[in-house]
Amino acid sequence: MASVLIAGGGIGGLAAAIGLARQGHRAVVLERREEFSELGAGIQIGPNGFAALDRLGVGQAVRDLAVYIDELRFMDGTTGERVASMPLTGGYRARFGNPYAVVQRVDLYGPLLAACHDDPLVELRGGSHVIGYEQDSGGVLALLADGSRLRGDALVGADGLHSSVRARLVGDGGPRISGHTIFRSVIPMERVPEDLRWNTVTLWAGPKWHFVHYPIGGGAYLNLAATRDDGAADVVTGRPAARETVLGAFPGLGATAGRLLELGEEWREWVLCDRDPVGDWTDGRVVLLGDAAHPMLQYAAQGACMALEDAVTLGELADCGPGEFPQRFEKYNAVRRARTARTQLVSREMGRRLYHPAGPDALARNRMLSAFSADELHDKVAWLHGARDFSETGL
Template sequence: MSTILIAGGGIGGLATAVSLAERGHQIVVLERQAAFAELGAGIQIGPNGFGAMDRLGIGDEVRERAVYIDELRFMDGTTGQRVQSLRLDEDYRARFANPYAVVARADLYAPLLAAAQRSPLIELRSNSAVSGYQQDADGVTLLLADGSSVWGDLLVGADGIRSTIRRQLVGDGEPRVSGHTIYRSVIPMELVPEDLRWHAVTLWAGPKWHFVHYPIAGGTLLNLAATRDDSAEVAVAGQPAERSHVLGQFPDLGETARRLLELGADWRVWVLCDRDPISEWSDGRVVLLGDAAHPMLQYAAQGACMALEDAVLLGELLDCPAGESQYRLERFVEARRDRTARTTLVARELGTQLYHPAGAARVARNEMLSGLSVEELQDKVAWLHGFDAARVPDLTK
């Protein structure tokens, strides 16, 4: 089988390594950091994500670490009105064949890393920043920042939103700055008053802001994420933020939501970025995957799930003779193009039209959401949550 190079050792890169190694390929994963580790706090996993993880053989391990919340709850952030909720009960699980849950990012990453470390076909190399690639009829050479290089039959660029591989393959510059600033904090659940320990992903929507919180780490921590549409123009990633500054960004937050926000400590700030959808992200023996191909805002809670879906399908498609691999990369892009573009644009729409309106638009939104039945709510997410990542496209077309 082929030797496949993977630039990037995050969730998408490791998931791809596991998926491809299961088909007998020799894999080399190159990570620029000194260690393979996943930063960040909470992450939501829909049924489509669990389906993909089952295909990768880590579903049960992640389920053991997950918090199975009761509902996705939408609140009016200024009045405190409970507008709507999507129940994640037995009916929901029966329809979509898997649960919806929240985990700490490390609780997803650790099983992926362990699976990669167990495989004799996967080599993990840290301190291996990439600088570009060259390819010819015989293979692809991945160039490293230290002047060395690695050869393979194929290259997968899974190196994130500021992908070096994308810079060469697509050449579309820096990511799009969304104008939204997010403040994140994680606190021990023991510091949360009993009446605020909700077993739900709760979103408080306000004029040009929203605030999300949910339990992670087996319910021992509370993840807080407060977002402000402040027209920020410069990307920021993980800088400390003063508590007084964070609280000052949400002056019209209702009483209950403010009690939760005031619990936050050691805040960090990011300015969110994504990219416009593109139609092509393969070039001969090279293909992009996950955030390198289709980075999206977090508002649909699908970034990691999309990367997991990518990994599963790429593994399915590359279970083929070496001579077909470049054609299969093209079909991979064709198969993923519309779904990932739709998810990217829906995430943007959620962050502007659904979460942040004021005045009459806020009232209309609340009336629209509150009027939806359980079946109608499930219908609205069916295209997203009910997807089978291993569904191979018709290769005869």
């Protein structure tokens, strides 16, 4: 049995702990906050995400809390025109083997946390902020903010966008600020007019903005996420935003989308960040996972799924003794880097080409999307949603 330290107790860190424990390793999860909890609103889970959750043994627990969406709907946010719809029932589920669903973030995090609590090989340590590491031929030391050090046979950096482990391993500075501000709100579904209670993920695209909404919490709530390409240059994380600020940020928003946006309350804002893909996430006995390795914009709705795929791949390659971790980490890196890099870049490109065009570019986008059949739309996402070995790039 090896002892593996995991920096970060988010979705990726907990999933990694489960995957490593299933190979008989002791997994020690080091979380900077005192409590293991998850903030945030909605997460979309594609069939590849459910495939990963099944391999971690928590798929059914998440399914029991999910809302199964009928279609992904793309709307012109200024005219109200339905541009394209990708059905997610019938042929989609038959082709990809799993549903497409949305959950509250806690409804994904909770089953992962419960599985960690239930596994005697997983230890959860709150108030343990990893700020760096050292290593030698026999192991690795996690350096904590309180001055203490913990020794293990390996270290997984799952500490997110501002990863301290990445800072030591890659040394590429701060994340890339996208210039996009996202406003988020969650409202009770009972406040939503009956004619607007759609069982869809709906995206309204406009000039330098888009607006997404979908049901979460078993259908009890509506998740609202409105993004503005406003050139934001500073990192903002969860700052309260005035309602009038949000309503004024989306000029030209059509009547139906406007009715939904006006329902929002207690808005908060974030400035979206990602990083350029890098080829190497390993340093001997240390490796990165999830947002620490390949943070991406939300536009492909695959950030959580990619972290789950990482955890499954890493865990399944960890059927080894303590001395073999460097080689197994290199193999994990080689298997995952092309797929995650493509997802990072596709996510950026979706914002530029699909979600935010104006004028003639928006009309050209509408013509392009509206020409696709349902099967052709499924073909477009097959490399992402249909993956099962989690190395597929579709290239």
